[in-house]
Amino acid sequence: MSEHFQRFFKYIVNAEKRTLKLPDELNHQYSHLLPVECTLTTREGRRYNVTMRGNLCRVVFDEGWLAFVRAEAIMTDNCLWFDRTSLTDFVVTIHTENQVERELQHRFTLQSFNTVLG
Numbered sequence: 001m002s003e004h005f006q007r008f009f010k011y012i013v014n015a016e017k018r019t020l021k022l023p024d025e026l027n028h029q030y031s032h033l034l035p036v037e038c039t040l041t042t043r044e045g046r047r048y049n050v051t052m053r054g055n056l057c058r059v060v061f062d063e064g065w066l067a068f069v070r071a072e073a074i075m076t077d078n079c080l081w082f083d084r085t086s087l088t089d090f091v092v093t094i095h096t097e098n099q100v101e102r103e104l105q106h107r108f109t110l111q112s113f114n115t116v117l118g
Helices: 024-030 065-071 110-117
Strands: 008-011 036-042 047-054 059-061 079-084 089-095
Touching: 024 047, 024 059, 047 065, 059 065
Parallel strands: 036 089
Antiparallel strands: 008 079, 036 047, 047 059, 079 089
């Protein structure tokens, strides 16, 4: 029987903040593992490594969080939906300030461009 991992959302109040606090309800699931490396994956398949740190009272995404925010152009007033596929793997969907899911962001690199033309 597979384990169910609760999904959650976070409203971005300050896109330049170095960490993101996870919901308090999840603290007990992570406090014994910390620090732990996590993977954030966008719907398009881009992957980011982020370190989760904290204790029984507070768990945050720390190292790597701000790089994820900047690379994905996440802005203040966006809402992020986290769909956990395991304790350390998250699929992140970005919603705009209008509460609508952001359109897919396709970032073509030279390698992906050559693959398409190839």
